[in-house]
Amino acid sequence: MIPRINRIHHIAIICSDYNRSRHFYTKVLGFVVLAEVYRAERDSWKLDLQVGDQYQIELFSFPDPPARPSRPEAAGLRHLAFEVDNIDDAVAAVQSHNVPVEPIRVDEFTGKRFTFFADPDGLPIEFYGR
Template structure:
């Protein structure tokens, strides 16, 4: 029998400044807050955010998280990519909040345009045009 994975259920991100990251993901990126809980035993918040109608990001806060390895090519998760309909509009929107965005590039295999930026902890994020 072969393992059948249906889809990605969620992506978990640990942040160093919960309020700053909550604002970034919910207000700047516009992800819908599904639920927020404070787990007293862990002194930790868990914020569930909806991406479209299909995916979810879990944003965690923990006291004194270990810093992320150097970027861009550290072992592990390379980046998180979000599909957008209009890349220029998306870039305009996030730069209005003072977010720095790399120059737009073109994927040599698909011909699609994309760019990178970072969340408040330096996690590389990508906008990929549909």
């Protein structure tokens, strides 16, 4: 028997500096805040962010989270990819916030344009053209 999976419900990200990451995901990437709670017993914030009309990111803060290796090609989540209508406009938007972005490349299999940058904790994020 195989479970029937409908869709991805959310993506959870733990950040090291809540205010810096909150700013990045809401002001740089423009995600809408759905809910924000502080859990005093864990000294932890949880921020629910709307991504498009179907997905959400849960942004968590915890005191002194350990760093997670992401490069070179560490096991685990490789990167988070967001489809954009216009990759040039999307790159210009994040660069206007002084976020370094890699040069745009072309996917050899799909012919689509894509590029990478990082969130404040170094999580690789990809913009993938529509």
